[in-house]
Amino acid sequence: MNADIPAIIYQQLTALPRLNGRNAMLNGVRVESKTIWTDEVLPDAVTKFVVNDEPAYEYQYVSGLSDVCFTGSEVTLIGGGEGVSTVRAAEMVGSNGFVTTYEGGENQVRAGRRALHLNDVENAQIRHAVVGDDISLRSDKGKADVVPVSSVAESDVLGIDADGAEFSILRSLARVDQPPERLVVEHHAVRNDGEVVVEFDRDEVVSLLETAGYEVTEEYCDARGANYGKDAEIILVCEHETV
Incomplete structure (x- = not known):
């Protein structure tokens, strides 16, 4: 089984609610990508294909x-x-x-x-x-x-x-x-x-x-x-x- 399937499904299921999310913060920079509350509580293996807050980005x-x-x-x-x-x-x-x-x-x-x-x-x-x-x-x-x-x-x-x-x-x-x-x-x-x-x-x-x-x-x-x-x-x- 492809280990990325849960992450792919999560990305697809959250596409619509993500439109009303807040802008993610990457290394202190506000970016276009949106994050929602579930991104913060689910494991990285599930959220890996969406942009979350990441202070150490680049x-x-x-x-x-x-x-x-x-x-x-x-x-x-x-x-x-x-x-x-x-x-x-x-x-x-x-x-x-x-x-x-x-x-x-x-x-x-x-x-x-x-x-x-x-x-x-x-x-x-x-x-x-x-x-x-x-x-x-x-x-x-x-x-x-x-x-x-x-x-x-x-x-x-x-x-x-x-x-x-x-x-x-x-x-x-x-x-x-x-x-x-x-x-x-x-x-x-x-x-x-x-x-x-x-x-x-x-x-x-x-x-x-x-x-x-x-x-x-x-x-x-x-x-x-x-x-x-x-x-x-x-x-x-x-x-x-x-x-």
Whole structure:
């Protein structure tokens, strides 16, 4: 029996009452997804496919961004999700800085823009665009623009949460004239219908970073792992050799 069946049934049964729920809070950020009271009392195995309050959501990735995003920084993020990293980065850089996020999935673009509105963020934007390979978009990309890495490289900080596309992005960074001063790279295996389509390979990611002129200055490991705990997940904080 598929162990996810109870979670799938719960997700379907609560879709209608969830419309009148309250906005979930992820890492202190109010998001579009709604939560209801039963989410808080049922076991994780049942509620795993709905968005609940989660104070530690993307904690390591956000921690990596906080290491390199300073007041006034120009920040580019590849991969937007629910909008949490965009909102938190916008808080870090303040009104004199700016955050631009590129997200390929239509649903995630809507959710991210909704998060900016819900959290009164004015120093950030979310563009519907694919940067690098669209290996694992979480929803249909629709009419997303295709943007070359060279077009997003001229920023103080580049955050990469691209579900497998980090390999092609890092290869492209090695060929740009003005690479970002600082990087934050999230890396984990990528699965499609349960099958691994991109393997976890820390050594290859670090090799690509070094080829592009970056040194890893900090590494975070998400103890919870990716893909509902099936795979290891790391966040690498890097600085370019020219800094």
